[in-house]
Amino acid sequence: MNQVRVRFAPSPTGFLHVGGARTALFNWLFARHSKGKFFLRIEDTDLSRSTDEAIEAIFDGMRWLGLDWDEWEASETNPVRQTARFEIYREKVETLLAEGKAYRCYCSPDELAARRKEALEARKVPRYDGRCRLLTAPDPERPAAVRFKASSEGEIVVDDMVKGEVVFDSRTVDDLIIMRSDGSPTYNFCVVVDDVDMQISHVIRGDDHLNNTPRQIQLYEALGYTQPRFGHLSMILGADKSRLSKRHGATAVQQYRDEGYLPEAMVNYLVRLGWSHKDQELFTLPEMIEKFSMAHVGSSAAIFNPDKLLWMNANYIKTGDAKRIAQLLRPHLEGLGVDAGQCDPDHLLRVVKALRERSRTLKEMAESAFYFFSDKISFDDKAKKFLTVENLPILGAVRQKLEGVPFEHDPLQEAFRSISESMDKKLAKIAQPVRAAVTGKTVSPGIFDVLEILGKEKALERLDDQIDALS
RNA sequence: GGUCCCAUCGUCUAGUGGCCUAGGACGUUGGCCUCUCACGCCGAAAACACGGGUUCGAACCCCGUUGGGACCA
16 A cells, blocks of 8 residues: 655745645645655745745744644755756756657747737637647757647546546647746646655645646656646635635735734634534544545635634634643733733733633733733723712722732622622622723723732722822 | 636535435524623524426436636736
């Protein structure tokens, strides 16, 4: 039985796109499920766009999501980089040329463009007419591109793992340029050479490549290799059903990290975009690996739904390990100017526990947590409405009562109950002004929790401030 | 324009010829809980694109139409 070997082959664009992330995830799950190998290959032949930073951004995104990759045995670089393999592509081109499976084409890009335009105007299919195929005496001095001699015999059948049998008429496949006149190899060619070299068993990629598949299959044949199995994943679309892009909002996974999303939420959201296991929505990583199967990958495109991702994130914030959430919260607190390095881990943990059910992102949590870490609290308009002379007696009574109360949930609750009774006011009438005074807001965790976490000293100080201001 | 892919609630999906009066989840919405906001719990509205076949029976199989998407660019 042959080992499963798959790869994720992004081109470095400066970030990891959510669509790419899902492709990577499905490849990764497929490999880990079947105890195979998962490789990362950087398609950086387009040198103008491929900077080291852009490549680093992909690693960064992959690591954040927890998608680790294996080292390809035969490579000096890990992950594999196409720019390190230019010589190999050139050799293969030479081989095809020598075997008569490819030929030099002297048509300039301008000529080709002109002919394409003509064909289009004449309402004909714009495809290369193969005129340079017939040249008998190639001139090695003249700059030339190299074209692959496509066969136009019969049909090419792709037995796709997600789309089923897809049949192409060979006559629709024209002679593909495999090396440009400047000596640079082209995308479709490099992909095949790499996948052959890396002994990739299953090519799982976006279905925007489905139409490239027949010509790639012909290349496999010409190169004398058996083809891998293909699986073409549907696209991720924006709300308007067009391909997901920046105008639909955040498309880079790093952006979600910066917005306070948890990687497990992102992964869980992404895995449910196109894959399902009965009615189940929530999966841990080991569960995904165990249950993942290409058989349950859907074939229709999916719209990226930020609301569901948000819900997913809220869920993981609510149920995740509180200590870890606390660690992840730190940078977001720093972002608000809180010196999170100085704060007590226990204190931070209590804050997280108080806020986790009311925060959908870490960023939201940090914002809600601000008054626990800084005395520079601001009072919003709704809160100010509770800080009135009419409520002064309430604040006063609370202030006095709390002096002698231990700052723990139950005693605080008891204290508030007794004030509530003696003043004959509902608890809400008492809690809201106090909440406004100590947090500056009308929304917070339960008031007893807030006071406990804040501690006696700070709480009384804030109450005093308000009492003074109103007196 | 050609080629290819796709089509179940607004969205993600379950469904592989009888378990479907179409299930779950997000969102929306009514209520309960309640010191605020949330969480949680209970309930509601909401879909098989259309038209033909095949079959005793079709969301499911076949054909066509329409609509969307991708690639050629």
